[in-house]
Amino acid sequence: MGLIALFMLPFLGGIAAMAVEGRRPGAERWAAIATMIGVLIVLAAMWAGGVDESGQWIARHQSDWAPAVGVSLTFALDGLSAALVALSAGLGIVAVVASWSGERRWSGLFHLCICWTVAATNGVFVAFDLLIFAFFWEAMLVPSFLLIAIWGYEDREAAAIKFLIFNAVGGLGLLAAVFALAAMADTVTFNAFELAEMEIGPRAEVWLLLGFALAFLVKLPTPPFHAWLPDAHTEAPTAGSILLAGLLLKAGAYGLFRFPPMLFPDATVALSGWGMALGAFGTIYAGLLACEQNDAKRLIAYTSIAHMSIVLMGVSGGVYFALLGAGVEMIAHAFSASALFFLMGSLQHRTGTRDLRALGGLQRRAPRFAAAFSIFFAAALAMPGTANFLGEALVITGMFQVNWIFAAIALISLVISVVYATRLLKGIMFGEPKSTAEIDDLNWRETIAIFTLGFGTLIFGLLPQILAGAIGPAVDAALAPFGK
């Protein structure tokens, strides 16, 4: 039951937010926050129970739904899923806080979209019936599409449609592969645990894996499937950017982490080199592009692509350190990227621009803002002490075990990260202020939200044991096909 609550709560919470809108000013915000807290409480209660005898699962649920077509209510939660669910609920709160100020039309619907995005991603993280997984996968798109299309900036419609088309095409690959896979079973089933036992021919495995991978790589996103992300991030409202960077991208990484090794072990091994190569290309390509952006949000979006490409490298690595690093980097990037979008959104709200050439002088005008930027600047650089460093160092270690060329490329991306991170800081913090307008420093609500994210980045960087322990079993499961 608890498993179902993880996505039903925010689903209902969204409806509640819509229902209470206007009863009292800000009621919908508190409704949304209350649901997220509810999710966290349910999760904590389940997590406190420890893992079952298999050593991996915190909770599993299986019951029939439509046995005739093989659809069952199969849900499971392990450390990796739990960490991601906690992340999505936490970032849901941050998203609400980030959009606190200012008038907004249809505020109830806005918070419904936030809640439903969280609901759908939570569904993705716990669903092990592939049809339900695919349903949640598509369901993620709708609320985030609305967030961009209704509450975005100037070019919101085009960006939203681009976002929808890319991800829908990716989702199509997933859906086709899921149906094909289910049809291959003796009795049609969508249960991933049952399908994992099934023998598939090597060629079919590769094709099915490519179908899954299309969806995951578009969502991750890694070049050449990334074109939707910079536009979507640039045009999305702050809450949308936070959910995109923190949740939707993680869904892609999670999918790659979980399903290919489980369902298509041989193809996963066969294609791992391609995965690493794609990740290596992506991290350099997106890193270089990030160095060239004048739009701060676009710059951060490209850094997201660069970091998620490192995750792709790690996920495809097939050695313990690489996979562990990919898992850590996923979480770390969720913190740092959503915090940067948060800050940039607040800054844009105050100054009306996100053009790095028009900003500047923040160190003088708003020191708390500048301090917050500095923290996540360090995280974007993968400074030791931040979780980002841990993730990247582990991936690089793993790459040294597999192929030193990929390790060298990942190290080069570390150098490039200095160039784009200092560009961001240069545009925002340094120099003379370009306009004389006063900028309000971060208010207490924003300060708390941002320092919570910063605290998370540091705590997971300095006490990596917490994360490593939580996602360890999932890493072991993902390593199974590599026979290590």
Place this chain on the structure above:
Amino acid sequence: MNIAYLLLLAPAPALAGFGFLALAPFPMTRRPAALIGAVAGAAPFFIMLPVLFHCFGGGCDPAKIAPIMTLTFGETDVALALGLDGLSVIAGTTVSGIGALVLLYAVGYMAEERGRDVRRFFALMNLFVAGMLSVTLAADSIVFFLGWEIIGLCSFFLIGYYTDRPRALVGARKAFVMTRIADAALLAALLLLFLEAGSVRLADLIPAGVAMTPERQAMVAALLLVGALGKSAQLPFQTWLPTAMVGPTPVSALLHSATMVAAGAFLLARLAPIFAAAPMVAGVTAAIGLATAIFGAICALAQTDAKQMLAYSSISQIGFMVLALGLGAPGAAMAHFVIHAFFKSLLFLSAGVLSHSAGGSTAIRALAGGSARAPMAFLALAAGAASLAGLPFVTAGWYSKEAVLAAAWDAGVIGKLLWLLSLGAAAVTAAYAARLILAAAAPGAMNAAPNTDDRHSDDLARPSIRAPLVALAILALLGGVLVGPILHLLHEAHHDLAFIAVALGAIAPLLGAWVGYRLHAGGDAWLHTPFMRDARRGGQVDARYQAFVVRPFRRFKNRIARADPFEIRLPMPKVAAAEAEAAPIGGLLRRISRWRRARRPIRIRLPGWRAAEPVARLDLVGQATVSAGTFITRLATRALQPDRIDVAGTGAARAVGGFAEFVRRVQTGRVRDYLFALALGVGVLLLFA
């Protein structure tokens, strides 16, 4: 009790000071911020001091470590710890001691800054002290690298302290990028060693590194060397240090002369056995060290700005340390590390006071009259410069430099050559040190430039500025007594030099000082010779980097980012920097660049492709995906134009429309018509019935 546990306390106060100053949720005025910063930053020294005495008393045991925590990744244990051995104690005490004095000085020096900026300054300085202590005390590669990167980050923010000065950002960014390149190499080496040893403990990494196959060993040693060279601003990475001098003087004194830049030398000393086992790399290390020492000394001689001169001097002096390390004498290197920290921070601090008294100018010419305006600072400067020059017997610098020279003297025939060359570098060092003193001793205006803002003129009235100057001056002159114990602590025999070597070693600095005097007395003409002009600009290396590394990189990323996917231009490098053309080997470059300039860009247009929107052009691959998608869609839909289904649908709709029109007409709304219809219907029904 294991005294090593005391080490855990050493970085703690500085870290706490940083945390408090950075995070305390209330505004703070200048004075409390400075006091908290100075007290927290100085506290580590008083924790290191008993450890140092304990060590000199023979209590240093490399096996003693203070575990921080152990992390488990799968089957690998990653044990974080601080270690107590000769090297860590010597470096740790030096760093915390210099840190304490510089922070004390900064309380006075920064007295006129705004409260918010003072708070930021002291927070970063405290973080730096904590980071530097974790570099020096680390017993494992993770804590080491953590500190290593923290000091890099602090360096970035402190160079860029004056955020509204454009040069601050340029210098900070340059330093950060260049050291990061080296850091990537260091990280690679540490990770390779970790994979080899299955442990992060330095005590395990070193034997594992020594036991590797020669090729791997050479690679790891080379990567470590690159890491050290970058941090220590050695050739070919030296160009970031002179531009890093835009930060406040205490930053230059602590980070960019005494401690952080010397961290590369410390790294090489820490992992010395690996270099001892890779003689090729050790030879390269010695060669680079010596080349840097000579190069830095010549560049320093040519400077017209005191801070720039001291920057090149740091580069050169660390070159001596690297030379000693390449020769397998980490003891001599560490002795010079300690003594250099004394006199170089002294030079920066006293030069800072003198430049304040000269109205803020750091030009060497502006020092004139300094001896009258700020006599105490002048005496401190003189003590530091004498030690830098290595005046025989009376200064500490002489003893530590002798240790380095002795290591060269004992290294066989090639060693003699290295000894001779480094003696030359020492002579040049004495020459520029003499220039500095003589410039300050020259008569000059009692009150500096007319447009001086007078706020700093009372620097020497502050005890917090006088005390560090006195302490460091004493150390710079008498610190030579420490050289013996340091060598002893690091288990290195004191090399005994032949009498002739000692004599020549004593004559060289005197000769150099005489040359310096002649240059000073003979006017400025020599400074304007082409050679000196080149040397003043660091041998034009920077301009060449700009022309051959930075600009191509910029162009490359530009090209990727702004490339029009439908218009492929072959890369066309622009004209090489004019500065590079003016350089001595400019002739060849000029010809190459002219040839390149003559090439026209070649455009390849793919037929039938529509040029992309200028805004969307920023991303070649991304735009290509989108364009390919629309292209395929267009191809696929062209056959369907006009849309048959649509036509059919429209026709159907029209038919429906006609019917609807009929229906609409039927519904006339008149009761009579309805009654008529009703009657008609009833009639029809009756007919059928």
